[in-house]
Amino acid sequence: MLEILALNDNNIESLPSGIFTYLHQLQSLYLHGNRLKMIQSNLFNGLTKLVRLNLANNTIESLQTGVFRDLQQMKELYLHGNKLKVIQVDLFSALLNLKNMKLGDNMIESLPSDVFRYLPQLKKLWLYGNKLEEIQIDLFNSSTKLEKLFLHDNFIDSLPSGVFRNLHQLQELYLHDNNCTVIQVELFHGLSKLKKLSLNNNSIESLPSGVFNLSSLSYLSLQFNMFKTLPSALFKDLVSLEELRLDGNRLTEMPIDIFHQFNGMTLEVLTLRSNKIARLFPYQFSNLTALTFLDLKDNHLEQIHSKSLYGLTKLKFINLRKNSLTKITKDSFIGLALQNDSYITLADPAMCCFLEPSNRSQCVPQNKKSPYLTCKQLLPSAAVKCCTWIFGFCALFANIVVFIWGCQQIKSESQGEKYVKQIVFITNLALADLIMGLYLLLIASVDQYYHEYFPSYAKHWRRSMFCKLIGFLSVLSSEASLLLLTLIAVDRVWGFRKNLIRHKLFGQKTQIILSTFTWVIALALSIVTVIFNDDQLYQFSDVCIGLPLARSKIYASNYTNFTISYDFDIPDDHFWLQRFTEIGSKAGNYFSIGIFLGLNFLLCLIIAMCYILLFIYICKSGFALMKTDLKMSIKMGAITLTDLMCWLPIIIVGILAQTGVKELSPEWFPLITTFALPINSVLNPFLYSTVDQVSKHFVHRLRPNCYTEETTL
Structure with missing residues (x-):
């Protein structure tokens, strides 16, 4: 005999009376997922052993009293997902053994207070997703065995005290997604098993x-x-x-x-x-x-x-x-x-x-974690802090002295007094190094301001306009200094070569034009660092200069389920952790590589080649050289050597990092940016005076015919 009949998920629009009359042994009948609009009052007559009836997800608008009169053994009734608006008070009067009933996702606006009085065995009741605005205080009086009650997704704005007073077996109560504004103090009293x-x-x-x-x-x-x-x-x-x-x-x-x-x-x-x-x-x-x-x-x-x-x-x-x-x-x-x-x-x-x-x-x-992150202060140790302050003050004040001296020399030359060769270049170089001293003092001041709190402010600091201003100054100083030293080197080689055949060095006007052009280039490069946002250029640099000492990539975020899982009822509350996948480089990183590794490496190479040629001209020339020219060349060679000491380590480390050969530990980055980068700015003004003594000693050791006494150019 047939016990289970499944007619679900078809396009059935109606069922004739008596179609199930002879299925006396039928226990489960599945009619869900069809297009049923109406159920005949005698459709289920004779199904005395039916325990499960599923009429969900149809378009049923009403059910007549007596439709379930022969279903005394019914335990599960599913009516959810229909268009029911009204439930007759005696509709379930024959379902004395019913345990589970779903009336959710209908259009029910109210329920008679006695509608569940004939359901003494009811354990689970679903009333979610209707249009209920209120619940009668006696609605659940007879549902003493109810264990789960679902009233969520309605329009209930208040619940009377005592409405749940007889639900002593209730374990789960869902009232979410309603319009409740007030909860009475005694509303849940008596729910000892909830x-x-x-x-x-x-x-x-x-x-x-x-x-x-x-x-x-x-x-x-x-x-x-x-x-x-x-x-x-x-x-x-x-x-x-x-x-x-x-x-x-x-x-x-x-x-x-x-x-x-x-x-x-x-x-x-x-x-x-x-x-x-x-x-x-x-x-x-x-x-x-x-x-x-x-x-x-x-x-x-x-x-x-x-x-x-x-x-x-x-x-x-x-x-x-x-x-x-x-x-x-x-x-x-x-x-x-x-x-x-x-x-x-x-x-x-x-x-x-x-x-x-x-x-x-x-x-x-x-x-994503920055490779520059060291979990330390901006300047990581007392020694670095102290040296940054000292270097900053030395670079600032010593170069101020040289700058003032240079301006006086330029003024004197314009009045017809003795001309100091390359004085325009030297004065502009002092100005560039002065700016580097200002940069160091600002970095030291920021470190003193944030102190041990810096890691928590680091992201905000990198995004600040003040950081961009400091970055602007550092690029302006470093690029102007390197460009000027390149001009000095080219000028010395050109000058010595021309002097050998009795030509003059670049004049003051030429130096002014070249210096102006140098500052225009340095200024343009510095402005670009302000245009780029922090995520492109300063994403890893707390000292606000985007040196390419680590590989910088764009990361696409994706989410993976967290290993600790909790069985929450609301899926949106599961936790997911964000992971990052490397997919490419940023424009800011390309700019940083192009300037600090490309352009600066080229300039350092030009400087080195110029001074090699200069040394060859000095030692192998058969022509007489002026003593002043030789001293100036030795002096500028020493200055240029310090610049190479500054940039060559940065260039080498950057190339190794960008090619993936070797990346330094993040602890080295503050040392490089606060020691290697400004070393020439600190030493240059002192070299202007101290190298004279060394150059004199070197000159006297050369052959007497390698030079003549100084003459006026």
Whole structure:
């Protein structure tokens, strides 16, 4: 005999009366997914052994009283996904053994208070997705065995006290996605076995203390309501609570003792994301000794006070992304004991620096980690800080002296006095080196300002206009200096070659024109560094100069499921971690490589070749040379040597990094940018005077016929 009949997912529009009359042994009848609009009142007559009837996902608009009169053995009835508007009071009067009934996703606007009185065995009732605006206080009086009740996705704006008073066996109650604004203090009283309660996506503004007198409750969702604050004693009776969800409200802070009022030995999951929480109190979570999952994402937290996370000894995952955290220090995570399988997510990789060194590998930042990140201050040690200040002052004031002296010499020459060769170049070189001294002092000042807080401000600092201004000065100084030294080298070679056949050096006007052209080029290159945003040029550089000392790539983000999974009812609440895949280089990186590795390498090569030729001219020429020319050439050669000492290490390290041969440890980057880069700017003004003594000694060792006494050009 036929026991199961499946006619589901067809295009059946109607069924004639008596079609099932002789199927006396039928137990399961599946008619869901058709186009049935009406059910004949005697359609199921004779199906006395039917225990399961599925009429879901049709277009049924009404059901006549008596349609289920022979279905006394029915245990499961599915009517969801139809267009039912009205339920007759006696419609289910014959279903004395019914245990599960789905009436969800219909158009029911109200239910008679006695509609469920003939369903004493009912355990699961689905009324979600209708148009219910109110619930009669006596609606569930006879449903004493009800275990699960689904009332979500309706238009319920209030629930009378006592509506659930007889539901002593109720374990799960879903009231989310309604219009509730007020919850009566006695609404849930008597629900001693309730384990799961969902009130999210309502319009509740406040809750009275004592409303959750639910000793068996393990899951409570209050997400996406309108709470601005919560009573300190709100959760004091929730002695079995394991998961508390408070996301998407308007909470500005949690009362300091709100988690001290109940037994925190059971709470494992606490989510507070998308609120307006601006601060956490010390020892706020200290009572939550069993907590494994804490979500504080997307709040207004600017700092984490010392010991705010104290006592979280079993925490496996904490999410602090999308906050305004800028005032984090090493004291912020005191008392946070991360286990080997624990993780903490933060927006900026620099924030991971304030964790204990043993826990930093368990920090998962939202953004990719910079290879320049060392978890130290802007200038990493006292020695570097001290040297930066000294170098900055030396470069600034010594070059000011040389610049003033050069201006006086130019003025004297214009008045017909003795002309100092290459004085225009020397004066402009002093100006370029002076700017480098200013750059060093600004970097040292910023380091002093941020001090130990710098890692938490690093991202904001790199994006600031002040950082771009400092970067502008560093590029302007370094490129102008290198271009001027190239001109000096070419000028000396050209001058010596012409002097050998009695020609003169470049005159003052020519030097002025060439110097002006040099500053135009350096200025143009510097302006480009301001046009590029920080993610293109300064993405890795805290000292605001985009030296290509590490490979810079574009990263495409993708998400992988977090290894710690929780069985949340709402799929959107699963956590995913952002990973990065390298897909290509940025335009800013190409610019940095082209300037600092391409152009500067070419200029250094020209300088080296010029002075090799100059040395050859001096030692092998059979012509008489002026003593002053020889001294000046030795002096400028020493100055140029310091410039090569500055740029060659940077160029070599950059080429090795960009070709993937070898990348230096990030700890070396501040040393390179604060020591190697400005070395020539610091030494040049001193070389103007000290090299004279060396050059005199070298001149006297040459053959007497290698030079003659100085003559006026």
